[in-house]
Amino acid sequence: MAFVSSERIIPISDGNGLEGGGAFLPITPTPNDVWNGWAHSGAWIIQNGFNGGGKDNVTSAPSQAAQNSVTVSDPVTQHTAADPVDVYTGAFLYDGPGLKVGNGEAPMALDYRPHYSTNWRLQNTAKIGYGWTHSYDIYATERHASDVDIHTASVAEIAPYWVTAQYLLDTVTKIPTAKEVALRVIAARWATRQVLKAKVTVALGERRIEFHRLSDGSYMSPSRFRVALEKSPEGVFTASFKHGNSIEFGGPNAHASKIVDQYGNECTFAYADDGLASVTDAYNRTLTFGYTLGALSSVTDSTGRSVTYSRGSTFDMVDADGGVLSFEMDTYGHQEILSVRDGLDRVVVVNLYDVFHRVWAQQPLGDALKPTYFGYAPGLAHETDAWENPSWTKFDSRGRRVQTVDMLGNVATWV
Known part of the structure; x- marks a missing residue:
C-alpha cells in the first residue's frame, strides 16, 4: 500500500457482494479500467461515478470449476502463498538449513x-x-494485559473489567459516603491488578x-x-x-x-x-x-x-x-530480506515491501517480468500470479482463514 499524492482511498468489492476495506488506487485510470499501482495490480469497478466508474458490482458467469466447493471443519491460523508469504500479515517467511x-x-x-x-x-x-x-x-x-481488544477478547479476559464497571455503576450515588468512595477505589485497584502480568x-x-x-x-x-x-x-x-x-x-x-x-x-x-x-x-x-x-x-x-x-x-x-545461502538485507534498518541467493549465486527470490513492511510483490528467480503481486484489505487478501490469474483468501476477525477462491474459481470454506 503506497502513500502517494496520486492516489485516493475508495471502497473495494470482490465481485461476490463482499464490500469494505479500502485500497489506494491511482486517480487516472489506464485503458480497459486496469488500475496499476506499485503495491497492487488488479481490475476494479468504482462506485459513485468517480472517474467514470460504473455503479454495479463486478460480475462474471460462474464456470464449472467455480461451482466446486469444499468445506473443512478446522480453521487454519496461517495461510501462505508464493515463496512463501503469510497472506494475512504480508510477512515473508523462510526456513534456513x-x-x-x-x-x-x-x-x-x-x-x-x-x-x-x-x-x-x-x-x-x-x-x-x-x-x-x-x-x-x-x-x-x-x-501486562494492556492490549485487550474487546472485539476479539474471550469472556474470561474482559470479565474483570465488566464486573468492576458494573459494580461502580451500581454503587454510584449523588453524594457518596466515605465508605462508598473507599469501596470504589478498592474495586478499581482490583481491576488494575487483573491487568498486571496477566x-x-x-x-x-x-x-x-x-x-x-x-x-x-x-x-x-x-x-x-x-x-x-x-x-x-x-x-x-x-x-x-x-x-x-x-x-x-x-x-x-x-x-x-x-x-x-x-x-x-x-x-x-x-x-x-x-x-x-x-x-x-x-x-x-x-x-x-x-x-x-x-x-x-x-x-x-x-x-x-x-x-x-x-x-x-x-x-x-x-x-x-x-552449501551457502545468502540473504540481502535492506539498508534502512527495517531488517527485511530483499533477496535470497543459493550456493551457485543464483537468485531464488526478490521481495518488494510496502511502507507497512508487507510483501506487495515477489520476483521468482529474480525475474522482474514475471512478478507475483499481493494486495491486502481488512479480512481479505488478493494474489495475482505472473500470468495475471487472481486468487482470494478471506479471514475472520481473529485472522483465521475461512475461505479461499483459487485461480480456477474453486471455493473452499473453513467453519
Missing part, C-alpha cells in the same frame, strides 16, 4: 531449524539476527502461544491449542502438551530448562552469557551453540556436522554439506 540428530523430536531426538519472519524484524531473541528464531529458542515471558507468552521457536491468567491464578490457553500452563509457588512455569511432553522453564521470563516426555525421558538445556550453549537429548546426543561478539556463529551436533553463520555485505548461512 538445519541439523537433525535421531528420529522424532525432543526429548528422544534433536531437530534444529532456523526460521525467519518479517513479523519478528524487531526481535533477536535467538541471536541469529533480527527476524530470525530457531526451534530451541523456547522461553516464557510475563507481560498474560504469559510461551515461545516455541516460530510458534507463539499466549495464556491469560484468570482471577483464581490459573492460566487459560487458546482454544485451538491443547496445552496447559502452570506456575509453581517458586514462580517456575511448566507447559504440558496433549501427547505427554512438558517443558519446564527456569522461572518467570526465563528460557526452557528441560523437556520431559510421559516416560520421564529428558532433553536438557544449558546456557552461557551469550545465550543458549547446548541442548542434550535423552541419548546424550548434543547440539552445541557457538557465538562471536554475542551473535550466533555456529551450531554443531555430536557427530561433528555444523551449520555456520557469517555477516558482511550479506548474511550467509552454510549448511552441513557446505
Whole structure:
C-alpha cells in the first residue's frame, strides 16, 4: 500500500457482494479500467461515478470449476502463498538449513531449524539476527494485559473489567459516603491488578502461544491449542502438551530448562552469557551453540556436522554439506530480506515491501517480468500470479482463514 499524492482511498468489492476495506488506487485510470499501482495490480469497478466508474458490482458467469466447493471443519491460523508469504500479515517467511540428530523430536531426538519472519524484524531473541528464531529458542515471558481488544477478547479476559464497571455503576450515588468512595477505589485497584502480568507468552521457536491468567491464578490457553500452563509457588512455569511432553522453564521470563516426555525421558538445556550453549537429548546426543561478539556463529551436533553463520555485505548461512545461502538485507534498518541467493549465486527470490513492511510483490528467480503481486484489505487478501490469474483468501476477525477462491474459481470454506 503506497502513500502517494496520486492516489485516493475508495471502497473495494470482490465481485461476490463482499464490500469494505479500502485500497489506494491511482486517480487516472489506464485503458480497459486496469488500475496499476506499485503495491497492487488488479481490475476494479468504482462506485459513485468517480472517474467514470460504473455503479454495479463486478460480475462474471460462474464456470464449472467455480461451482466446486469444499468445506473443512478446522480453521487454519496461517495461510501462505508464493515463496512463501503469510497472506494475512504480508510477512515473508523462510526456513534456513538445519541439523537433525535421531528420529522424532525432543526429548528422544534433536531437530534444529532456523526460521525467519518479517513479523519478528524487531526481535533477536535467538541471536541469529533480527527476524530470525530457531526451534530451541523456547522461553516464557510475563507481560501486562494492556492490549485487550474487546472485539476479539474471550469472556474470561474482559470479565474483570465488566464486573468492576458494573459494580461502580451500581454503587454510584449523588453524594457518596466515605465508605462508598473507599469501596470504589478498592474495586478499581482490583481491576488494575487483573491487568498486571496477566498474560504469559510461551515461545516455541516460530510458534507463539499466549495464556491469560484468570482471577483464581490459573492460566487459560487458546482454544485451538491443547496445552496447559502452570506456575509453581517458586514462580517456575511448566507447559504440558496433549501427547505427554512438558517443558519446564527456569522461572518467570526465563528460557526452557528441560523437556520431559510421559516416560520421564529428558532433553536438557544449558546456557552461557551469550545465550543458549547446548541442548542434550535423552541419548546424550548434543547440539552445541557457538557465538562471536554475542551473535550466533555456529551450531554443531555430536557427530561433528555444523551449520555456520557469517555477516558482511550479506548474511550467509552454510549448511552441513557446505552449501551457502545468502540473504540481502535492506539498508534502512527495517531488517527485511530483499533477496535470497543459493550456493551457485543464483537468485531464488526478490521481495518488494510496502511502507507497512508487507510483501506487495515477489520476483521468482529474480525475474522482474514475471512478478507475483499481493494486495491486502481488512479480512481479505488478493494474489495475482505472473500470468495475471487472481486468487482470494478471506479471514475472520481473529485472522483465521475461512475461505479461499483459487485461480480456477474453486471455493473452499473453513467453519
